[in-house]
Amino acid sequence: MTRTAFADRLDAAIEAKASPVCLGIDPQLELFPAPLAHLASSTDREVAASAIERFALELLDALCDLVAVVKPQVAFFERLGPPGWVVLERVVAAAHARGLLVIADAKRGDIASTAAAYADYLLGDDAAAAPAALRGLGADAMTVNAYLGADSLEPFLRHVDRGRGLYVLAKTSNPGSRDLQDLVIAGAGARPLYAHAAALAASAGAASIGERGLSSVGIVVGATHPEQSSALRAAHPTLPFLVPGYGAQGAGPAEVACAFDPRGRGAIVNSSRGLCFAYRSPRHRDLGPDRWAEAARRECIAMRDAIRAAIGQSVVARS
Amino acid sequence: MTRTAFADRLDAAIEAKASPVCLGIDPQLELFPAPLAHLASSTDREVAASAIERFALELLDALCDLVAVVKPQVAFFERLGPPGWVVLERVVAAAHARGLLVIADAKRGDIASTAAAYADYLLGDDAAAAPAALRGLGADAMTVNAYLGADSLEPFLRHVDRGRGLYVLAKTSNPGSRDLQDLVIAGAGARPLYAHAAALAASAGAASIGERGLSSVGIVVGATHPEQSSALRAAHPTLPFLVPGYGAQGAGPAEVACAFDPRGRGAIVNSSRGLCFAYRSPRHRDLGPDRWAEAARRECIAMRDAIRAAIGQSVVARS
Numbered sequence: 001m002t003r004t005a006f007a008d009r010l011d012a013a014i015e016a017k018a019s020p021v022c023l024g025i026d027p028q029l030e031l032f033p034a035p036l037a038h039l040a041s042s043t044d045r046e047v048a049a050s051a052i053e054r055f056a057l058e059l060l061d062a063l064c065d066l067v068a069v070v071k072p073q074v075a076f077f078e079r080l081g082p083p084g085w086v087v088l089e090r091v092v093a094a095a096h097a098r099g100l101l102v103i104a105d106a107k108r109g110d111i112a113s114t115a116a117a118y119a120d121y122l123l124g125d126d127a128a129a130a131p132a133a134l135r136g137l138g139a140d141a142m143t144v145n146a147y148l149g150a151d152s153l154e155p156f157l158r159h160v161d162r163g164r165g166l167y168v169l170a171k172t173s174n175p176g177s178r179d180l181q182d183l184v185i186a187g188a189g190a191r192p193l194y195a196h197a198a199a200l201a202a203s204a205g206a207a208s209i210g211e212r213g214l215s216s217v218g219i220v221v222g223a224t225h226p227e228q229s230s231a232l233r234a235a236h237p238t239l240p241f242l243v244p245g246y247g248a249q250g251a252g253p254a255e256v257a258c259a260f261d262p263r264g265r266g267a268i269v270n271s272s273r274g275l276c277f278a279y280r281s282p283r284h285r286d287l288g289p290d291r292w293a294e295a296a297r298r299e300c301i302a303m304r305d306a307i308r309a310a311i312g313q314s315v316v317a318r319s
Numbered sequence: 320m321t322r323t324a325f326a327d328r329l330d331a332a333i334e335a336k337a338s339p340v341c342l343g344i345d346p347q348l349e350l351f352p353a354p355l356a357h358l359a360s361s362t363d364r365e366v367a368a369s370a371i372e373r374f375a376l377e378l379l380d381a382l383c384d385l386v387a388v389v390k391p392q393v394a395f396f397e398r399l400g401p402p403g404w405v406v407l408e409r410v411v412a413a414a415h416a417r418g419l420l421v422i423a424d425a426k427r428g429d430i431a432s433t434a435a436a437y438a439d440y441l442l443g444d445d446a447a448a449a450p451a452a453l454r455g456l457g458a459d460a461m462t463v464n465a466y467l468g469a470d471s472l473e474p475f476l477r478h479v480d481r482g483r484g485l486y487v488l489a490k491t492s493n494p495g496s497r498d499l500q501d502l503v504i505a506g507a508g509a510r511p512l513y514a515h516a517a518a519l520a521a522s523a524g525a526a527s528i529g530e531r532g533l534s535s536v537g538i539v540v541g542a543t544h545p546e547q548s549s550a551l552r553a554a555h556p557t558l559p560f561l562v563p564g565y566g567a568q569g570a571g572p573a574e575v576a577c578a579f580d581p582r583g584r585g586a587i588v589n590s591s592r593g594l595c596f597a598y599r600s601p602r603h604r605d606l607g608p609d610r611w612a613e614a615a616r617r618e619c620i621a622m623r624d625a626i627r628a629a630i631g632q633s634v635v636a637r638s
Contacts, residue, residue: 042454043451043454069341078437079436079440080402080453081455082401082408085401107427110426111495112493114395118397120398121397131622132362134362134367135362136400137400145464146498147488148491148496148499149491149494151493151494151498169466172430172469173430174470178468179465179468179469180467180516182597183504184506186505186509193502236378
């Protein structure tokens with residue numbers, strides 16, 4: 001079965017929703033709103049996992065018409081052991097049922113058969129899609145860490161050939177990203193390490209450029225680094241960007257506009273805590289914790305519109 | 320509760336067993352011996368997970384007197400979704416019940432609360448140790464990927480303070496490790512990236528040097544790179560090394576001796592496929608697939624003795 005390239009599916013979905021927002025699903029139990037706090041604070045993993053499921057499904061229902069893609073943070077599900085993974089599988093299925101694409105934010109990176117095991121689970125078909133195979137999570141794309149080199153990407157690339165996508169960590173949004181990622185590599189060009197990671201992604205994805213001119217292997221570039229993002233965008237016009245760090249980590253629409261290509265395409269901007277826990281913001285205090293999903297929806301509309309406006313200005317300025 | 324430093328626990332266990340061998344538990348289903356192959360080839364994840372459990376427990380029983388530490392590869396358990404995690408938790412508990420230390424080979428790396436979620440699960444106490452807390456896997460140590468920088472290590476270091484250990488990826492055993500890890504960083508010293516990763520680990524672990532002179536934050540250095548290993552050992556006398564790539568990946572005792580310090584301590588040498596699937600080697604064909612665990616045991620004794628001899632020669636040569 002030939003599957004449409006991930007890059008084409010994502011770009012079409014962004015166009016249909018007119019939204020470059022990626023909803024980060026970061027179910028951090030300590031931040032859950034009052035209606036779910038009792039379940040979330042349980043030391044019984046099954047009970048805490050049920051809080052995550054209710055939270056994630058309510059969030060998907062509230063925001064599914066506003067975004068094309070969601071990014072569950074695998075760590076918060078893994079935190080709960082087996083019951084957490086049961087719920088992650090249900091959340092991915094629920095997102096698909098609502099027509100959303102799913103990026104598993106797993107940041108995996110390993111070699112050979114080990115990398116294949118991660119890829120086959122996270123990107124492998126779920127039971128509905130492949131009833132006669134060992135089922136996987138069925139995510140449409142995932143984040144990967146390429147510190148181990150090009151051969152560590154190969155098992156993941158096999159899934160790109162069947163319609164999945166990858167985002168390779170290049171320049172992450174945290175302050176510590178300077179420690180290794182900014183180190184300048186000796187030799188011609190004197191580029192920082194993150195530029196080499198981006199080049200690795202570009203090389204790995206060169207064969208996957210789809211009908212809409214974008215590769216199905218992209219990079220992660222933090223919204224907190226607009227200069228680096230601009231330079232990477234100029235160097236790699238066909239690489240899709242996943243841009244975390246919007247909102248809670250301090251970056252706004254002006255900082256993310258440079259991640260988009262001259263057409264205003266080729267990037268998605270993620271917000272996790274800023275959307276999931278919008279109810280904690282003074283801006284939405286009027287809604288109270290009971291209407292936390294409404295706060296998330298209101299925040300998502302504001303984010304979408306602000307980024308659309310910033311992209312529009314950016315496209316006009318560049319044309 | 321104060322816990323003995325991981326480095327001290329590991330060194331004492333290595334001394335007691337007189338074995339620097341780390342048993343890598345890589346339950347790669349396609350390689351399972353005939354007695355378990357029928358279960359291992361099932362597309363029902365519960366059934367395949369039961370094959371992994373039987374395999375791992377039989378392996379632990381066969382080798383537990385020959386090694387101080389085991390390293391389950393998390394990816395092969397994650398491959399099976401929730402039932403795989405159930406079995407991983409049982410395997411860790413079974414290893415502890417046999418007096419073994421456990422290194423979760425997870426290669427996680429993320430930031431802030433996300434890194435904390437990984438650390439709290441993988442290194443957090445299991446239900447037996449902390450009945451009133453949200454239970455974790457209870458591994459004694461884990462592997463981490465520091466591409467995201469020093470701040471990404473902090474949530475893991477909180478567990479080092481309570482007796483856990485970390486191994487930061489420096490120079491991995493695969494050929495592709497040259498792509499990023501060998502890039503030479505501009506500036507004084509012109510050191511390769513992997514040396515900077517090792518320095519990050521040394522800095523993160525500086526406060527954790529135990530009574531036996533070793534830090535509880537170490538590095539991963541592939542057995543396939545003896546020159547790099549020698550240089551790192553000379554630069555970082557207190558860093559414990561986890562040395563993968565022995566056996567199946569082509570390195571032998573001569574290549575790993577340089578990872579040990581002048582006392583013949585401070586390193587563990589891992590073999591995964593070479594031990595788990597020793598029954599496939601021509602050396603053990605006489606045993607046949609039914610006696611696969613006996614083949615693993617025989618191979619482990621040979622590996623232990625060969626490394627002990629190589630360390631002895633190395634210590635004599637250096638003194």
